[in-house]
Amino acid sequence: MSRYNAREAEPKWQAAWDEAESFRAERDPARPKYYVLEMFPYPSGRIHMGHVRNYAMGDVIARYKRARGFNVLHPMGWDAFGMPAENAAMANNTHPGTWTYENIATMRRQLKSMGLSLDWTREFATCDPEYYAQQQALFLDMLEAGFIARRKAVVNWDPVDMTVLANEQVIDGKGWRSGAPVERQERQQWAFKISDMADDLLSAIDDLKDWPDKVRLMQSNWIGKSRGLEFGFKTQGAPDGHGEVAVYTTRPDTLMGASFVGISPDHPLAKALEADNPDVAAFCAECRRLGTSEADLEKAEKKGLDTGITVSHPLDPNWKLPVWIANFILMDYGTGAIFGCPAHDQRDLDFCRKYDLPVIDTFFALDDDTPVAKDAFVPPKTEKVRWVNHFAGLDVATGQEAIDATIAFAEEHGWGKGVENYRLRDWGISRQRYWGAPIPVIHCETCGTVPVAKADLPVKLPEDVTFDRPGNPLDRHDAWRKVPCPKCGADATRETDTMDTFVDSSWYFARFCSPRAETPTDSADIDYWMNVDQYIGGVEHAILHLLYSRFFCRAMAATQHLPQSAREPFNALFTQGMVTHETYSVKEDGKTLWLTPEEVQRDESGNATRIGSRESVSIGATTKMSKSKKNVIDPEAIIEQYGADTARWFMLSDSPPERDVEWTNAGVEGAWRFLQRVWRLMDDLKYGDGAKPDSIGDSATALRRMTHSAIQGVTEGIEGFSFNKSVAKLYELTNALAKAKETGADMDFARHEGLRALCIMMSPMV
């Protein structure tokens, strides 16, 4: 009896596919195309189980579609710019490029050992000058077309390292390396004007029929369209130029309950006051230590400072409200100023109680006798409401009508206007880092910012840089930085900011269609291959990456790099769950010490001990595999031991693809045993030559029914992204075949048919 030997079979066939370029995609107008793409990996060093899951799923689709007669494009590349390469450069005194390309070599080898049906001839890395040269060309076209602006934006500033920090590098308000308190700081930044396209990006979501509802909903909420009232409060005692404070509110119907006006610490009025009021300056400085993350701002204790300035209520000039600076008001949303209505907003109520501001009684009610609520009462938009304190003679039926009536009233009397507002902010792309695509712009004292001429592209990153000092090496690289102005020829300097890596990943899928073209895209290739028919990746990208890509394709269409039909690049989207594992830890000197799965042994009753020391190990939560908790299984070790097919089969079994899957040893063993079982079946079963006999008995008919029911179930499973159900059907068919021991020509025929179907149906998976 033979055994399936993955260690021999897999490299053999992988080499054969490589040799024959079996998965090379060529344009062929005679055949329907299918473009399946998984989110390309960041070359962090080694592939992880999340990659295995992602690429195993994509490969099922690619091989399935190929088997159904489609001309399949299934490419792979590398999202290769980013911070980790610079961190590695600092830690190991290497060049980020060296580190990155070494990682790519390792990960390419590892991916190849998975037996994926990829067209490797199209491979590229975003840090290849050939790629970012084209990206710079796109930037120049988009700059000319008005999609890009230079404006102030807020960053995290580390005053010791003298560098800008990413939000994830700010830990408890301190820089991760220096430990110094981080400050919010404004800088001139390049930004894509994505908010100009907010309405189009929002309304087009309706047409993304094959995207998960949750992603469409998240994107809608992220764009966050609202209609409200914008109006000004006249100030008393404010510095010159601040005679009015403009506010935006989505609930103008609560205006009669206003008890204060709040402005952001970054509001122009707050800044004006800072200059000669030390209390204001101190308060604003404290607010700026909060960093830039919205979650941090929202979770922080709500604090405020009375500016001493007052404003008049628009409906009653004698009604004065105090102006407070409050740390929870975002400068980026609306006008950076609000009015607070404690009766109808919980946060405002908490704020008023804390600072002893007047709380006006509830003047909205659901019914006749609603008392003054202990908690703020938000008048529902869809239900019947009633104004208790009459609002200037208006009467309404629902909260929404109250809003509309108030806006109409304000417009009629000329003190405010109804406006549409979006939560979506412009996309700041400037990064004060070396390892990214240089922004192709030159700063000249007389001409201002001047685009680099297309003929001078690419603006290549200089190789001779060091990371032994804080800050961006480009800033101190005079040979690279100092250039003549393209316009006037005077001494000028290059822009030293590089592009956000999200730019790189916003069009790579289009580049895969013609990766060696001398222009960003080639229309013949784009017309044939775009759009991506199926895109697969983690749900953590549900908003930013996907939204930026949608924007970028619109901008590429407007600059003639894509057809209008590719404005929405991804026809169908699937978001997969994470790969998780148990965590193991021991206490050492009162501290938690995490252990890797290899350091832990489980006995029959499920208790865990540390290998070697035999101390008892506590089994913690099952969480996403991560280096910090050490609950990581290395795919390469699994592939060496069991083969890629076992790893792939396990990944596709049991757990629905959109849900998290827990990696377990038992599960891997089970997958391995099943593959052996199928191999054995082929050896053991008698199945003839497939000739159909004249008569077919009941047993053979039952087996044939099973075969065809499996064909239907497996097909539906793959089409519906329920690979676990396909796998279950394949188990059923395998069980039925193993039990079909009867002799006879009809049984030989039914077994032949069943085994053949089994092999074909398993082939996209293993």
Place this chain on the structure above:
RNA sequence: GCGGGCGUGGUGAAAUUGGUAGACACGCGAGAUUUAGGUUCUCGUGCCGCAAGGCGUGGGGGUUCAAGUCCCUCCGCCCGCACCA
């Protein structure tokens, strides 16, 4: 804090549209094969109960002839929050 999702046996999960809850697999139990273990094969396995029977889809409430599925509410876990990729 805000936005989104998830919760079904010991475990991963099935359950077209509101219509027999637990397909399939892991694990476990019993038996067979094997020098032994692994492997392989057969049978059993939601929970309580000797049984009859009862109870069961995170908790509570509701709609319905009928609820895992729809509605309300609470709890728990996970993802995102704009400079991680």
